[in-house]
Amino acid sequence: MIEATGLTKHYGRTVAVDNLSFTVGEGRVTGFLGPNGAGKSTTMRMILGLDSPTSGDVRIDGQHYRDLHQPLRTVGALLDAKWVHPNRSARAHLRWLAAATKLPRSRIDQVLDLVGLGAVANKNAGGFSLGMSQRLGIAAALLGDPRVLLFDEPVNGLDPEGILWIRKFMHQLADEGRTVFVSSHLLSEMAQTAQDLVVIGRGKLIYQGTVDEFIANATESTVLVRSPTLEKLGEHLLAAGAGISDDGDALRVSGMDSAAIGELAATRQIVLHELSPQVGSLEQAFIHLTGDTVEYRTEEPALGTTEEGPTA
């Protein structure tokens, strides 16, 4: 279990993480979600004791990372797949990590086979593709058979096969009862990988809870209606307490479900040409919640991407 309480990190005048408190539970994959620059990597570095918090603290199973004895046995992490010496072989990289943790050499071959790098173990890590580097990073994270695993953007730059592999892998790790904390700025990825979510924007906590709840709470479900007598329908809907907005030749109705709208139309004898519920996507939920907390944003949304992003 990871517990952060009032975690804060300043870099000069920039506040990277702002009074962040959350818990990450065991046996589940918890997604750590936020736009680029929200403070996800900084938070992960503080969990690992690499960066010191300006105030607040973060504990792993009740202990600070720096107080852990042979920490690789407790916490495995992949923060950046390129954190290896390019002229050191994959096996040598794991060999010194194993030596620092007093792990037997046989464990090195075990994790290499586990991530499928057995055949290239003696090749220099500098020649690895991003996918292979990620696998080496995961091998290093698993070396000490840790209860807690941290992954920072593990699917970045991976091909679909690699993404699928990592996704399955994390579920397997969580099913074994481990704490899995994985960051991403990709919502669709989180929707398929994580059960719980910690969402941050500009270093502040926005949401903590399950993925399903997040979507349900954050998205406003609307109903699209089309009718030859749209104006009349609109008046009745307003009178019934629903919110309406024009959407081309249709109305977007909020605060009333499609059944109620259909019944209302029937009692008023209004012909409907379309009555379609619009389910909110994770993207919409995310933008809805983090809309004013994005660190780097464009002045206006790029053309063609505003209305329909890829749905989760």
Added chain:
Amino acid sequence: MTTLLATERIKLFTTRSPWWSAFLALGLTIGFAGLVALNHNGGPLRVEHSQFGIQFGLMVVTVMAALAITTEYRFATIRATFQAVPNRTSALLAKTTVVAVLAAVIGEVAAFGSWATVKVIDGGGPELAITTGADWRMVAGAGLVFGIAAVIAVAVGTLVRQSAGAISILLIWPLLVENLVQLIPGAGDDIHNWMPFTVAGRFLNGPGPDAPLSAWGSLFYFAAVAAVLLLAAITAVNKRDA
């Protein structure tokens, strides 16, 4: 600590740079000694003639020692190191020890290799025999100077965190700065007398009549400078974000 020493030993020897550095340091020093022996005329060869190339070996070894830590920052393996060993003081001390021991071994091999090379080429008169305390210091002392210089290099590399910056400092300091301070009017010579590499040279080559410290006092002073720098490096490493 033995665990950490083993860790740092694996780290050092699983890259090629220490092997190349050792090869280069020995080639330069011993090769230079050979050239001196072949081109020498006028009087018998003495022990100090065999040690002319030691300076070059020392430079290569300081570069090797600095790279041992700066490449960790360059490739961010320092973060993996602190993840595995959160006690940063121990991690840095282990690395310094391993690098210093390797540097000392290179220094001994270079010094005795140079001396043996000259002896083989020249045939070796009584002047070339290592007999006095000063002779032993000059040859066997090289390992001590190399080891302490490696500590300075690791400390500077840790403080600077950049290969180019650290190497520049470590080469320009002994070659230029320590000599150029003599140009400062009035105090120049006094400052020069206390420059660490100048003092280390007096340990190897004898203090001379005007030196403020004895031979062993000079070595102790050189070691003290290294200790202060290492302490500064340890303080910085504990304070900084990795």
